[in-house]
Amino acid sequence: MLKIIHMNVNGKDTELAVDEREALLDTLRNRLGLTSVKKGCEVGECGACTVLVDGKAIDSCIYLTMWADGKKVMTTEGLKGPGGELSPIQKAFIEEAAVQCGFCTPGLIMTAVEIVGTGKKYNREELKKLISGHLCRCTGYENILNAMERIVDETYKVCGK
Amino acid sequence: MFDIKSFYEATSVADAIRALKADEDAELISGGTDVLIRLREGKKADLSLVSIHNIAELKKIEKDACGNIIIGAGASFSDITNNEIIKEGANVLGEAADTVGGPQIRNVGTIGGNICNGATSADTASTLLSFDAAVVLEGPEGVREVAVREFYCGPGKTVRRHDEVCTSFKIKNEEWEGFEGHYIKYGKRNAMEIATLGCVVRVKLSADKKYIEDARLAFGVAGPTPLRCLKAEAAVKGMSVSDADIYEKLATTALTEVNPRSSWRASKEFRLQLISELSKRALREAILKSGADEDKVAPLPYKGEENDTESAGEVR
């Protein structure tokens, strides 16, 4: 039996009928077509399914959709501007060659949104810890950290705390 | 999609207790970062879940009139790490909570779940044990408090009854005030780990910062449940921080109190080495954090370094 829930997904209020057995990952991918949310392990070890719930990065594979009722959910699809323009985070990932197979990328970008949202300045070691919930097998994290450093610095200059 | 028979989102602790009482097979779920993983493994399929995920009263962290710190069982690891009361009174707990899994897990996983799943490796368990904290349980018969040291009754087993909800943890004023502590999680990686060994040392120094007035030592994975080393604590009580023997005293006594086992993850011998080494290092860090003058604190004793602490310098 399906349950009706209400979520604000990528800025849009959404009424959905969901199976209460669903992980948020299932709902976002299968009911809402938000396929940036990737499945890599289903147990919160790889971080590929990371989305923001009320601004906090979580592993959507081990988060029941029922818990998101009444909350704000954001995925990578929600970052693009109305005219298709990319966010500074996405631009930094592109320009620093932080993308290879791309499977970990949307999740990492969501963690970057959470980090940048704090407006705090972080050094490279702190950033390593902040992204340590994401596994990447292609990049050795080097260029991802370069992109992170750049965007954290840029943000801090504009609205630093 | 999980193999769940039914799902109930409780609106309050009382509501959750009622729901648990009504269904013998129901299991409590809070952050879900542990229960959902076990559910997926298929060992406990077709389960009824009673969720306390969204109960706000369980997420509070406060200090009561007597100066006791009360931590809501539903507080997430990152809530704990970032909380001002914790930073002031139980910083080491915040540090331990900050070593669990990775950031996303810490945003969702709760201290209540960490303790109630009964794992010896739980990073907050050894730490709470070192505070001699109490687990507050609420059930159909009312509220009861159980000391963490009496809470565990075997690997994965606790005294929490099926229809009880763990609502909070209480750290008494005298157990935190004046203490500083250090937690070392030893894992094979620096993140996304279950501890191979967890070690917490807390000390209270004399006013002049020269003597160990009181000490606490607890471990995770040094036995089937989190374990506190009372004899080792007593052994260093009253000793001078300048006395090089404090480390050996603590470590060698601790080794008589622990009971680690060999598994494919790590051998007993390896864990014993870690117990000895980490307790020494955590002790030194705890003393330094307590404000002792670094020059006055005895250096860690190592083979071949008795008179010679030379090591290679940085080549630039």
Next chain:
Amino acid sequence: MNTVGKDLIRVDAYGKVTGEAHYTADLEPKGILHAKVLHSEIANGVVKNFDLTEALKVPGVVKIVTCFDVPDCQFPTAGHPWSVEKAHQDICDRKILNKRVRFYGDDIAAVVAEDEVAAARALKLIKVEYEEYEPIVTVEKALSEGATPLHEDLRKDNIIVKSHMTMGGPDFSFEKAVDEASEKYGKDNIEVIDRVYNTPRISHCHLELPVSWAYVDTNGKITITSSTQIPHIVKSCTAMALGVPVGKIRIIKPYIGGGFGNKQDVLYEPLNAFLSMQVGGRPVRLEISREETISCTRTRHAIEGRCRALFTKDGKLLARKLEAYANNGAYASHGHAICANCGTVFKDLYADEMGAEVDCATVYTSSPTAGAMRAYGIPQSIWFTECLADDICNITGEDPCDFRVRSCMQEGFVDPGTKIPFLTYGLKKCIEEGRKYIKWDEKRAAYKNQKGHIRRGVGMAIFCYKTGVHPISLETASCRMVLNQDGSMQLVMGATEIGQGADTVFTQMAAETTGISCDKIYIVSTQDTDVTPFDTGAYASRQTYVSGKACKKCGELLRERILEYAAYMLVNEISDISKTVYAETVKAAKDMMKSALGIAEDSDIKPEMLDIENNAIVMRESYLKERGSEKGFEERKLFELSVLADTAFYSLDRSQHITAEVTNHCKENTFASGCCFADIEVDMPLGKVTVKDVVNVHDSGILINPKLAEAQVHGGMSMSLGFGLSEELLIDEKTGKPYNNNLLDYKIPTAMDTPDLKVRFVQLDDPSGPYGNKALGEPPAIPVAPAIRNAILNATGVAMNEAPMTSERLIKAFKEAELI
């Protein structure tokens, strides 16, 4: 070169940062059925019987198939081009589901259901009756007397293949060399060391799980969308597995989330196709979980290498010998190719004065199947050569870097067996560069005589790596280019993008050769075997080289066709042109050309006078130069390529869709090489190694895209770091059951375990590469682990012989050495 050598932004970056790039699972149709595989819970035996009664009662279950239902067709899974020579064909040793259980986790049945929960519930209710044999998990056990042969129909024992290789003549033997050397140099002046080195069973850990979905199309085609590196090979192997003609199969490969060699094997595509056929061709998805991926797909081979070296006391390397035993697990997959590759590089990398001898054996065991993984046997080989080299230096007292420079394979090297040449030799330049970067000499001096419990050390390792698989196997690649009306084009490669950046570098190559700019080249990233030209796929660091040659050749052909049409437009006074909107443009161009070149007649205009630059037809710069005229682009520009393309499409006089398609059969090869230098700190009482600085230096020819090349090196270094320090798939030797087949217990490095990774290149223009390039994809994953090992040796004097060098192993070794 205009485009090659530039840091073009990845062509797929936009799609990947927006999450809009579609991977296999993102393309599934609604209402698809879900399948799950039942894996054996014994490691060695035979399935006698199933009881499906309870499982079939689960609501939502559509179909259950077992090993008794599948086609009686044996098939191979290796991502090799099929061989038309019987002796070189891959071993056909499995069926879609297997009655004969050969490892814990073998595929014995599958459930198709309306949803995944129903499928999972049914799996748990299937009752299996086995006849059980003793698991033979280790090589030792599999070779011991009385061990059950795992593939009785193919092999009398568990040896897949053994091979013997030598340097210094076919009759060279290490034992004989020892005797000869004793005579020549005197017994007291020579030294022999004998060591056993071990490498771990490693999991690829690509982030995207192996996932596929299949249906039978309205035209009867069995269509599989799959996360694979090798769509064309999956097509042929699936046909063999199902026993249907190969034309019945269609494979579609969208973006994939990494493969690293695991997806250079046919994994579950044949089963997926079979399941769809069993439910009337309805779409069925088959997603392999992380746990299944680690234990039931492929792994890197654990290889034990007994290594011996003969050298004079003053450090002259005389001879070496390797006896390698590769644990291949339950199925042959790539068979002996990997262990043989390991042996080949062992003998090639050093110039033993007398010779080298290699004996390799690849052995079936009842454990997870080993197959291809990035660098294909060479991380193991280099673990052996580089441990051995430093162990020699540890005895002679020679500087390990000096030893390598003196003793490594030298300029002009040609492998005597394969005849592969080292065409551009950058190995010593790499060593020089790395040595300088890490401040080797200063650090070796500074790290002497340390006494503390925390010590520093520097170490290094070298390697060589061939480019592609010629002449061991077929190297063929195809490319198609299709011009659009606006002068842009589609570039269709048979080669696959798997995250390494292939699409981007092919775009650069096509731009370089055609004169059409990168922004007007639309590479078709998806390979669809119904429309994509043939290429064997992504492996062997081959695509930039082998498929790059196809791309270049195709670009040249397209260019030729465009210029031929351009000449035709300029030469003929065609009524069409004069009536077309381009009449004046073409006439002006013609006049300009005639005056610039002093041509009287239209008919004197020839294609060789023309060129394509920046999307325009121009007078060829070199043609003008040869005639003493130098003109800039604007002065040479005749008209836009779009004018030509539009005309060619719609001309009423001569309509032509300008396209080009070529196959390039590559019969060349060349060695790439390089090294790693690592500076580490060891905290001995905790067995913790921290890499303070690490650099890989690569001799991979000219880089097509330096920024992407560097990024690829980062990833390889991280993989080798894991190999060296933390990664190892553990199997219970009693039961064959894996202990740590999940990402929590299988330890790939996190960001917090990874040091900053430094990369340097020595760029030499290789004459055999399409643009001077040679192998780069795999080499980065080779040298970091042994460099760290040798740094630990430098720091502590303790030689670790087994990877990974976990804290537990280190502590044990430090205790034995009485360091702690």
